[in-house]
Amino acid sequence: MADVKKIATRESYGNALKALGAEHPDLVVLDADLAGATKTGTFMKAYPERHIDCGIAEANMICVAAGMSTTGLVPFASTFAMFAAGRAYEQVRNSIGYPHLNVKIGATHGGISVGEDGASHQCCEDFALMRTIPGMVVMNPADDIEAKACVKAAYEHEGPVYMRFGRAACPVFHDEDFQFQIGKGELISDGKDVAIIATGLMVAEAIEAAKVLAEEGISARVINICTIKPLDEEIVLQAARDCGKIITAEEHSIIGGLGEAVCALLSEQCPVPVKRIGVNDEFGHSGPAAALLKQFGLSAEHIVEVAREMVK
Amino acid sequence: MTAAEKKQLAITACKVRMGVVTATHGAKAGHPGGSLSAADMFTYLYFKEMNVDPADQKGADRDRLVLSKGHTAPGLYATLALRGFFPVEDLPTLRHIDSYLQGHPNMNTVPGVDMSTGSLGQGISVAAGMAKGAKLQNKDFRVYTILGDGEIQEGQVWEALMFGAHYKLDNLCVIVDNNGLQIDGNVAEVMSPYPIVDKLEAFGYEVSAIDGHNFDEIEAALAKARATKGKPSAIVMKTTKGKGVSYMENKAGWHGKAPNDEEYKIAMDELQAQLAELEAN
Numbered sequence: 001m002a003d004v005k006k007i008a009t010r011e012s013y014g015n016a017l018k019a020l021g022a023e024h025p026d027l028v029v030l031d032a033d034l035a036g037a038t039k040t041g042t043f044m045k046a047y048p049e050r051h052i053d054c055g056i057a058e059a060n061m062i063c064v065a066a067g068m069s070t071t072g073l074v075p076f077a078s079t080f081a082m083f084a085a086g087r088a089y090e091q092v093r094n095s096i097g098y099p100h101l102n103v104k105i106g107a108t109h110g111g112i113s114v115g116e117d118g119a120s121h122q123c124c125e126d127f128a129l130m131r132t133i134p135g136m137v138v139m140n141p142a143d144d145i146e147a148k149a150c151v152k153a154a155y156e157h158e159g160p161v162y163m164r165f166g167r168a169a170c171p172v173f174h175d176e177d178f179q180f181q182i183g184k185g186e187l188i189s190d191g192k193d194v195a196i197i198a199t200g201l202m203v204a205e206a207i208e209a210a211k212v213l214a215e216e217g218i219s220a221r222v223i224n225i226c227t228i229k230p231l232d233e234e235i236v237l238q239a240a241r242d243c244g245k246i247i248t249a250e251e252h253s254i255i256g257g258l259g260e261a262v263c264a265l266l267s268e269q270c271p272v273p274v275k276r277i278g279v280n281d282e283f284g285h286s287g288p289a290a291a292l293l294k295q296f297g298l299s300a301e302h303i304v305e306v307a308r309e310m311v312k
Numbered sequence: 313m314t315a316a317e318k319k320q321l322a323i324t325a326c327k328v329r330m331g332v333v334t335a336t337h338g339a340k341a342g343h344p345g346g347s348l349s350a351a352d353m354f355t356y357l358y359f360k361e362m363n364v365d366p367a368d369q370k371g372a373d374r375d376r377l378v379l380s381k382g383h384t385a386p387g388l389y390a391t392l393a394l395r396g397f398f399p400v401e402d403l404p405t406l407r408h409i410d411s412y413l414q415g416h417p418n419m420n421t422v423p424g425v426d427m428s429t430g431s432l433g434q435g436i437s438v439a440a441g442m443a444k445g446a447k448l449q450n451k452d453f454r455v456y457t458i459l460g461d462g463e464i465q466e467g468q469v470w471e472a473l474m475f476g477a478h479y480k481l482d483n484l485c486v487i488v489d490n491n492g493l494q495i496d497g498n499v500a501e502v503m504s505p506y507p508i509v510d511k512l513e514a515f516g517y518e519v520s521a522i523d524g525h526n527f528d529e530i531e532a533a534l535a536k537a538r539a540t541k542g543k544p545s546a547i548v549m550k551t552t553k554g555k556g557v558s559y560m561e562n563k564a565g566w567h568g569k570a571p572n573d574e575e576y577k578i579a580m581d582e583l584q585a586q587l588a589e590l591e592a593n
Contacts, residue, residue: 070442
């Protein structure tokens with residue numbers, strides 16, 4: 001994909017907020033001293049009066065967003081995934097989730113592709129944490145187009161939403177006319193031997209893997225799951241019924257993320273072999289994003305290896 | 313405030329205290345101590361200060377109260393019930409399975425509750441968010457939040473205080489119920505929050521230090537808060553935990569314990585006597 005356009009989904013987040021802000025005067029953005037990194041600075045420049053910097057105080061920011069939402073505003077609270085889902089977990093759970101308030105959490109710098117900052121900032125637990133909160137929508141867009149659609153859908157959805165965006169640029173593979181719906185998976189390419197169910201930047205890797213596998217005579221279905229919760233159960237069950245073998249791929253701990261959500265569903269309704277690709281039960285470390293992704297097996301090559309092993 | 317108004321407030325506060333005792337007795341659990349210490353403030357806020365209407369509970373321009381010390385739900389519930397938000401007769405169902413009167417305030421089940429709280433330190437941030445939301449939309453409603461003096465040991469409280477002063481939220485009034493006791497004992501001994509007034513002033517608040525059982529002082533402090541422009545206000549009210557029930561007063565043990573049948577009777581007899589005296593004068 002060397003000549004494919006690459007954009008970090010955090011850029012998409014900032015751009016989408018700016019565009020939505022023009023249409024919706026009730027949209028406000030909160031930050032915790034990271035407007036430059038979360039790319040909400042794009043919104044801030046356009047609508048400074050609707051950008052509220054909360055300083056380095058994420059717990060307060062999350063609850064301030066909750067309070068603002070009760071006055072009719074639609075707050076997008078932004079910080080790194082580590083601090084939104086991790087540090088402020090209990091604030092999200094009790095002040096947004098429990099009262100089911102209309103707050104959107106824009107969590108950037110998710111996953112190991114944060115890179116050089118190292119393990120303290122590489123949040124690979126956010127899906128697990130956010131999935132356990134009743135009524136929380138959890139989304140992890142795969143490219144620029146999907147990320148922008150996801151922000152728009154989050155605004156239009158009534159209730160709490162957690163969105164994860166990435167720091168690293170990733171290939172744009174959707175067309176501009178892509179139609180997005182919360183809770184709907186996307187069949188990217190059909191296949192019958194194995195289904196690769198991927199999310200976030202692993203979708204582009206899955207697409208690459210399917211091409212390689214096709215050359216070897218292995219027909220791999222590729223499914224993009226942006227909405228981790230609520231999971232599109234039908235697309236997963238159909239894949240299990242049609243292909244009989246499933247690979248999940250996510251830039252998240254193999255504990256508690258998409259892989260476990262898929263396993264939970266299939267074990268009850270359509271048991272088939274599943275291999276989970278993700279960050280194993282270990283912390284990351286510093287390094288360039290691309291090198292880290294390769295080292296931790298979050299790559300098309302690794303998906304190909306696992307698929308070969310499953311299909312043979 | 314006329315003498316008649318003050319008398320009526322005292323009578324209502326006494327009935328709030330009876331509601332607290334009745335609710336916690338019915339629940340066989342709950343937090344009477346801090347509910348009783350804040351009963352006079354609850355009463356003044358809902359019966360005199362705040363623009364609220366039981367007939368229009370979610371009115372966009374109403375004043376809000378976030379009970380940051382959410383465990384004192386019995387005090388808030390008794391006040392809301394007496395103010396007409398729901399039947400007083402329902403108070404004994406507090407904490408019962410399938411009752412709408414949840415152990416800690418739930419904005420989606422309890423009429424009149426503006427925010428679900430219970431996890432200490434979060435309510436003040438929510439209140440600050442409401443106040444900021446009002447400013448952004450040019451609305452002139454006011455937001456009140458009541459914290460415990462133990463609660464301000466939570467670091468998030470100071471994040472919220474910074475936020476309130478930074479954004480000059482003069483529509484925000486932070487009330488600290490300084491009853492001096494928390495679960496493990498005296499707040500000064502467990503983890504001293506003192507000097508509270510000096511800290512709030514240093515954080516940029518217009519602070520009133522008052523007797524939280526004196527309606528004249530409550531009125532003056534809230535009036536000063538309303539008149540203060542360009543900065544948020546705080547009221548540190550010295551109170552007696554368990555106020556109004558002799559055996560609960562100044563006893564940390566009554567933070568989170570319900571009266572049994574015998575204790576219930578003693579408490580209600582005492583409060584009935586206080587009520588009769590108030591009505592006779």
